[in-house]
Every structure is written in C-alpha cells, then in structure tokens.
Amino acid sequence: MSSLTLRQALRRRRYLLGGRPWRAALYLLSSVPIGAALLASVVLLAVVGSALTLVLVGVLLLLMLALIGIPVAAVERRRLRLIDPVPLGDPHRAPARTGLTAWLRTRLREQATWREFGYVLLFAFVLWPLEGLVVGAVLAVCGGLLATPVVMATVTGGEEVRVMKLWLADSYPQAFALALLGLVLLPLFAYPLGWAAAARAALTRTLLSAGPGGLDSRLEELGRSRMRLVDAFEAERRRIERDLHDGAQQRLVALSMTLGLARLEAPAEPLGSLLAKAHEEAGVALVEIRELIRGIHPQVLTDRGLAAAVEDIADRSAVPVDVDFGIPGRFPQAVETAVYFAVCEALANVAKHSGASRAQVTGRTDGEQLTVEVRDDGSGGAGTAGGSGLQGVADRISVVGGRLLISSPPGGPTVFRLDVPRSPAHLVE
Amino acid sequence: MLRIVLAEDSVLLREGLIGLLERFGHQVVAGAGSADELTEAVTAHAPDIVVTDVRMPPGFTDEGLRAAVALREARPQLPVLVLSQYVQRAYAEELLDSCDGRGVGYLLKERVGNVEEFVDALQRVADGGTVVDPEVVRQLLRHRRDPLSRLTAREQEVLALMAEGRSNASVAEALTVSEGTVSKHFGSILTKLDLSLTDATNRRVLAVLAYLRG
Numbered sequence: 001m002s003s004l005t006l007r008q009a010l011r012r013r014r015y016l017l018g019g020r021p022w023r024a025a026l027y028l029l030s031s032v033p034i035g036a037a038l039l040a041s042v043v044l045l046a047v048v049g050s051a052l053t054l055v056l057v058g059v060l061l062l063l064m065l066a067l068i069g070i071p072v073a074a075v076e077r078r079r080l081r082l083i084d085p086v087p088l089g090d091p092h093r094a095p096a097r098t099g100l101t102a103w104l105r106t107r108l109r110e111q112a113t114w115r116e117f118g119y120v121l122l123f124a125f126v127l128w129p130l131e132g133l134v135v136g137a138v139l140a141v142c143g144g145l146l147a148t149p150v151v152m153a154t155v156t157g158g159e160e161v162r163v164m165k166l167w168l169a170d171s172y173p174q175a176f177a178l179a180l181l182g183l184v185l186l187p188l189f190a191y192p193l194g195w196a197a198a199a200r201a202a203l204t205r206t207l208l209s210a211g212p213g214g215l216d217s218r219l220e221e222l223g224r225s226r227m228r229l230v231d232a233f234e235a236e237r238r239r240i241e242r243d244l245h246d247g248a249q250q251r252l253v254a255l256s257m258t259l260g261l262a263r264l265e266a267p268a269e270p271l272g273s274l275l276a277k278a279h280e281e282a283g284v285a286l287v288e289i290r291e292l293i294r295g296i297h298p299q300v301l302t303d304r305g306l307a308a309a310v311e312d313i314a315d316r317s318a319v320p321v322d323v324d325f326g327i328p329g330r331f332p333q334a335v336e337t338a339v340y341f342a343v344c345e346a347l348a349n350v351a352k353h354s355g356a357s358r359a360q361v362t363g364r365t366d367g368e369q370l371t372v373e374v375r376d377d378g379s380g381g382a383g384t385a386g387g388s389g390l391q392g393v394a395d396r397i398s399v400v401g402g403r404l405l406i407s408s409p410p411g412g413p414t415v416f417r418l419d420v421p422r423s424p425a426h427l428v429e
Numbered sequence: 430m431l432r433i434v435l436a437e438d439s440v441l442l443r444e445g446l447i448g449l450l451e452r453f454g455h456q457v458v459a460g461a462g463s464a465d466e467l468t469e470a471v472t473a474h475a476p477d478i479v480v481t482d483v484r485m486p487p488g489f490t491d492e493g494l495r496a497a498v499a500l501r502e503a504r505p506q507l508p509v510l511v512l513s514q515y516v517q518r519a520y521a522e523e524l525l526d527s528c529d530g531r532g533v534g535y536l537l538k539e540r541v542g543n544v545e546e547f548v549d550a551l552q553r554v555a556d557g558g559t560v561v562d563p564e565v566v567r568q569l570l571r572h573r574r575d576p577l578s579r580l581t582a583r584e585q586e587v588l589a590l591m592a593e594g595r596s597n598a599s600v601a602e603a604l605t606v607s608e609g610t611v612s613k614h615f616g617s618i619l620t621k622l623d624l625s626l627t628d629a630t631n632r633r634v635l636a637v638l639a640y641l642r643g
Binding site (some may be wrong): 021113184242245246250251252253254256257258259260261264279282283286287292293294298299300302304305308311312315 | 439441444445446448449452480484489490491514515516518519520536537539541542543544545568
C-alpha cells in the first residue's frame with residue numbers, strides 16, 4: 001500500500017484501479033458489527049452497573065464502562081490503518097509506578113481516557129448505523145443490479161425478477177442490461193463511499209489522537225528519559241572511577257612499594273638498575289592513572305561541590321584563571337556535573353585555541369538560577385558549529401534545563417555563559 | 430620507634446604498609462578499615478602518629494580526612510599524616526588549617542613507593558613538622574601566581590622544597606648546591622614575599638604555607 005491517505009488518493013485518477021475503494025468499503029462495513037457490539041456492551045454495562053451500584057460488582061462494571069474506550073481506541077487505531085497509512089500514536093502516558101492502582105489512577109486522570117469514552121458513545125449510538133446505511137445502500141444497489149441474472153437463473157427460474165422493487169426484468173437480455181448498469185454504477189458509487197470512509201477516518205483521528213495536553217506529557221516524558229540516560233551515564237562514570245581507584249590504582253601503589261622495598265636490599269648489578277627502572281615505570285603509571293581517574297570523575301566534585309571543583313580546574317589550567325565563585329551550598333548532582341564539565345571544556349578551549357593570557361570564571365545565583373561565566377581576553381571566534389566540544393556542552397546543559405550562550409566576536413573577547421535552573425523541574429531526584 | 434595507627438581500607442595496601450613500617454622498626458598498633466574504627470583505635474591506643482587514607486568507608490568520600498581533622502581538634506598534639514590519591518588543594522588546606530598546621534602531613538599515596546623518603550616524612554610529621562606533597566605545593570604555588578611570579582625559577586624550586594619541611598642542608602643536597610646558596614635564596618624569597626626571617630625551618634614553612642593559602 002502506498003503512503004497516500006485515502007483523502008489524497010481520492011483526488012487521483014488511479015483511485016479506482018487500486019484496492020482503495022474496497023478497503024474503504026471494508027472499513028465502513030467492519031464498523032457495523034463493532035458498533036453493534038459496543039452498543040450492546042455500553043447499554044448492558046450501564047444498566048446492570050447502575051442496578052448493582054449498591055453491591056461492589058456494580059461499581060466495577062461502571063468502572064469498566066468508563067475505561068471501555070481504551071481497548072476500543074486501540075482497535076480503532078489499528079483499523080484506521082486499513083485506509084490511512086499514517087499511524088495514530090497512543091496518547092496515554094506510562095504510569096509512574098507499576099501495579100493496577102497506579103495504572104488506574106493515571107488513566108482516570110487523563111484527558112485521553114475520557115475522549116476515548118466519548119468516542120465510544122458516539123460510535124455506539126450514532127456512527128455505526130450511518131456507516132451501515134451508506135455501505136448497505138451501495139451494496140444493495142450495485143449488488144442487487146449485478147446479481148439480477150444470477151437471481152433470475154437460480155431463484156425465479158428464468159421468468160422475472162423485480163430489482164429493488166422498481167424495475168421488472170422478464171428476460172435475460174434485460175437482466176444482463178441491469179447487471180451492466182450495476183457494473184457502471186459501481187465506480188460511480190466508489191467515490192461517495194470513499195469520501196464517507198475518509199470523513200469517518202478524519203473524525204477518528206481527531207477524537208483519538210493525542211490532544212495538546214498529550215503532547216506536553218510526551219515532551220515531559222522525553223525530558224525525563226534524557227535525564228535518566230544522563231544519570232545512567234554518570235553512574236557508569238562513577239563506577240569506572242571507583243573500580244580504577246579501588247583496583248588498579250591500589251595495586252600499582254602496592255607494586256611501587258614492593259619495588260621500593262626490594263631496592264633497599266641493594267642487590268648487585270644489573271638487578272639493581274633494573275629494579276630502579278621498574279620502580280620508575282611504576283611511578284609514571286601511577287601519575288597517568290591518577291590523571292585518568294580525575295578526568296573520569298573528580299572526587300572533589302562529589303566531596304566539596306562545584307566551587308571547590310571549579311577552583312581545582314582553574315589551578316590546573318595552563319592559562320592563569322581567576323575564580324570568583326562565591327556560591328555556598330550544593331546543587332543537584334546532575335547540575336553540578338553538567339556545569340563542571342562545561343567549565344572544563346571552556347577552559348580547555350581557552351588554553352588550546354584562544355591565545356588568551358588570562359581567563360576568569362565567575363559564578364552567581366539569582367534566586368532560582370545559577371549563572372556561570374567563563375571569560376577570556378583571547379582572539380575570539382569560538383562557536384558551537386562543526387560538531388565541536390561546545391555543541392556537546394550545549395546538549396548536556398539543555399538536559400538539565402539550562403542554556404549555553406557564547407559571545408565570541410573575531411578579535412575577542414570570548415564570553416561563555418551558562419544559565420541553569422538551580423533545581424530543574426523534571427529532575428528525577 | 431613510633432607507635433602508629435594506620436587507617437587504610439584496602440587490605441592489600443594496609444598489609445604492605447604494615448610490613449614496610451615494621452621493616453623500619455616502627456610498630457603499627459592498630460589497623461583501621463573505616464573512619465569509625467580509626468577514631469576508636471586512636472582512643473584505645475594513644476599512638477605517636479596517625480596515618481590515614483582520605484577516601485574511606487562507609488561513604489567512600491573524604492571520611493578519612495574528616496576523621497583526621499576531628500581527631501586533631503580533640504587532641505591538638507596528635508601528629509597526622511594523610512595519604513591521598515588526589516592532588517587536592519582543598520583537602521590539604523583543610524588539614525593544614527587544623528591546629529596551626531604543626532605535625533601534619535599531606536602526601537600523595539604513591540609516595541610510599543619511595544620508601545625511605547616516606548619513612549623520613551613520617552618521622553618529620555611525628556616530630557611536629559609539616560610535610561606537603563611537592564605536587565600539592567606546585568598547585569598552591571600556581572594558585573597564587575601573582576606575588577610568586579616575582580620569584581625566579583630557582584627560588585620557586587627552593588620554596589617548594591622548603592614547603593616540604595626540608596632543612597637547608599636537605600634542600601642543598603636536592604638541588605646540588607651549597608648550603609650557603611640555599612640560605613641566600615631563602616633570604617631573597619622571604620624578602621620578596623615580605624616574610625620576616627627566622628631560623629626555625631618549620632616556622633618558615635608554616636609562614637610560607639599560610640601566605641600561599643592566602
């Protein structure tokens with residue numbers, strides 16, 4: 001099936017050649033048994049449920065009635081695919097917790113559930129009889145005309161047939177003429193049939209798609225899932241840091257200590273100089289692993305927070321950095337980590353590209369917002385284009401609900417500014 | 430001989446350090462695996478010196494360091510040598526700020542590999558001296574680069590060695606110059622940093638560190 005919707009296909013000349021008219025008919029026709037069953041179920045649930053309200057069973061039946069739209073809407077979304085290839089998304093949110101109670105609470109509070117319930121009522125009481133009428137009329141007229149010769153041959157024994165109680169055919173030529181009329185009418189009726197199905201599909205789409213509230217909740221869920229991803233990534237970083245710290249680093253220290261002790265025994269050459277060399281190598285490995293671990297996750301950030309960690313990077317910078325970061329207290333871990341790595345990247349850029357002789361890091365809080373600025377007196381021209389590290393910083397900051405602003409005119413100076421909410425609304429704490 | 434309480438959660442390192450210290454004639458009276466055990470062991474054994482790791486159970490953050498600072502608040506005369514896996518100015522400063530910085534040391538853990546220097550540093554801390562790891566001193570120097578930029582490269586080297594708590598003779602040996610030259614450098618450093626000249630090495634170190642900490 002091509003990707004055209006029925007409505008678009010109806011405007012093309014080849015509409016009649018494909019299977020679309022048949023699909024449209026099937027779509028309308030299949031509504032009839034579903035609609036009839038729904039009518040029966042709704043009436044039954046409402047009547048029996050109301051009658052038994054005093055018993056718990058009645059309340060349960062009424063609850064089922066209220067939720068009946070959910071499975072029906074699921075079926076309807078699938079049935080829509082018969083004539084409309086654009087999938088209709090599920091507007092329901094995933095419940096925050098598992099379990100039936102949480103699921104019920106989420107569903108009953110959702111606008112989508114009640115829209116679906118409304119759709120069921122409309123379907124059961126109004127739509128399916130109309131659809132049945134349309135498709136039934138077309139089938140009766142065309143089918144009746146087409147079947148005239150067959151009816152004449154089998155039922156009436158070749159004498160006469162009254163077609164739709166209007167015309168009397170009393171010979172085979174007449175009967176075949178009526179059948180031919182039916183064949184001619186078929187493509188003509190295919191159009192109103194198609195339009196009826198398209199209209200019905202449009203109504204379904206309007207009622208069952210996610211409303212504006214649904215979009216919001218999806219965006220919120222998206223934000224949460226990005227946050228969870230970043231959290232998982234951070235947890236993994238800390239795990240690697242811990243493993244290196246508790247494992248490889250301790251063993252290297254022990255090795256270096258053993259080598260140191262062995263050297264004390266002052267063995268004869270060439271063992272002595274080999275030991276010295278091995279000892280030196282172990283020392284170099286220790287320095288490297290220390291720097292590696294710090295790069296993965298700095299312990300000072302966990303222990304002392306953002307201000308101490310920023311001072312620590314400033315200490316290590318090749319370009320002199322003044323730090324004015326007078327913000328007491330701690331921030332959510334995700335905020336501290338995102339800002340820390342952003343400042344790291346900014347200072348690394350200052351050292352690598354700016355040609356600056358001095359940089360300055362300032363941090364302030366303005367009520368609920370944390371603002372961190374990295375300025376340098378370099379040559380400017382920094383930007384987030386071209387897949388630079390700054391793009392990664394911008395992405396990471398946006399996950400915690402913040403923004404990265406860069407002002408870096410050619411000739412400088414460069415100002416790199418982060419605005420981050422102190423407690424991002426969608427943070428999963 | 431020193432009676433030592435050793436706090437280190439890695440059994441591998443703890444056993445190694447005990448062996449090393451005993452090899453030099455010291456006695457580890459208690460080995461602690463957590464910050465709480467450290468505090469208990471100090472109360473029980475009244476050791477000559479405490480050697481502790483920074484990162485300790487239960488939280489694996491800076492419990493060892495905090496325990497050391499708390500212990501020094503309770504007993505100002507207790508010498509403490511902190512071993513750290515990080516070059517961290519913030520930790521060193523907190524330790525040096527506790528009880529005027531006498532009898533404290535902050536060394537990178539990997540220094541234990543140079544066994545003689547390590548045992549020497551331990552002895553100096555036990556004697557009330559101040560020992561700061563050269564890497565950390567370098568960071569302290571970098572942190573306060575403005576006034577220190579007036580020092581020559583050689584003077585900065587001398588200052589770094591001095592901050593480690595070394596005597597003039599020891600600095601002279603390390604830089605392979607005469608003791609007289611070292612004295613001359615000291616004088617010039619103290620003048621440039623507006624520090625008055627005294628003859629006690631330790632006081633000089635403290636003064637310099639106090640100045641570096643700003």
